[in-house]
Amino acid sequence: MPESTTNLDLSQKSARVELMSGVAEEPGSAKPDPMLTVDNITRHFGGITAVDVTHLEVQRGIITALIGPNGAGKTTFFNLITGFDKPSPGASWTFDGQGISKTSASRVARAGMVRTFQLTKALNRMTVLDNMMLGAPGQRGERLLSSWLQPLWSRQEKDIEDKALSLLERFKLLEKKDDFAGSLSGGQRKLLEMARALMTDPKMIMLDEPMAGVNPALTQSLLGHVESLRDEGMTVLFVEHDMHVVRHISDWVVVMAEGKVVAEGTAKNVMAQQAVVDAYLGAHHDTDLGDDALLEDENFAAIEAEAQQESEGRS
């Protein structure tokens, strides 16, 4: 690992700022020590180009947010790099120095890159503890989830259960262990999704809208959990629409629009960039996303609704 990361204690904000201070705030910029490097990844659905990323590096040991208006390609990008979807020929990407572009989702997970999954109907009907231990397969994602846990299953069941219980304790879900997952509140579900992803001891965790549907009381606690994963050395990449959250916990922000990376930088700088304003608002606006007023939920919802209307108008 290059000295740039190892010499710094990335649980300290000043160290993270120092680490990223030399990084160009432009799409595809080189990082001091990338955990993930992606080249020429494209995905078309019929006539739509959902993803068209020429080059992207995700820095190790920090929290990177992936933002962009609805339909920008964020979820498709997550699916592609975790092996849940296949890109057009010519794509390549490496994780922790290892080429993983021709690798199945379960192998990607075993290499140390996991993504969270929303609780599906079948998972809702399982208890919280069973979700952690994972058995019952239904949909593709669930089968993959169980195959991620294969390496663990070679261990004694007791060890696996101990690990599940200690994660549930950490995420304050221990009292709920015998309840059906479907009975959990929105925030508790998000905690369970996160806890479950940690069963495989990942190096990098990818969170898909970790704060969606979470009440304000639990938001703070969830944010704290995400930050503590980073403070323990994990690399975090998350998709999020809530700009308060993005500003609050991101060390770096990548902005996608119409499948491409259109901006990168710190939250503050990125939101002031014209390309980002254009992506969210359309080029005819001259509003600054760095303006805090724009980060009020109400205003952001209006911006998103407008972007949605524009994209529907185009399609």
Ligand SMILES: Nc1ncnc2c1ncn2[C@@H]1O[C@H](COP(=O)(O)OP(=O)(O)OP(=O)(O)O)[C@@H](O)[C@H]1O
């Ligand atoms: N399975 C699919 N079949 C057809 N089109 C798809 C499929 N999945 C995604 N798309 C299209 O690809 C584009 C990117 O979608 P994607 O869901 O990746 O965007 P997103 O940035 O995650 O949006 P959101 O923030 O709304 O979740 C959109 O135009 C979407 O309609």
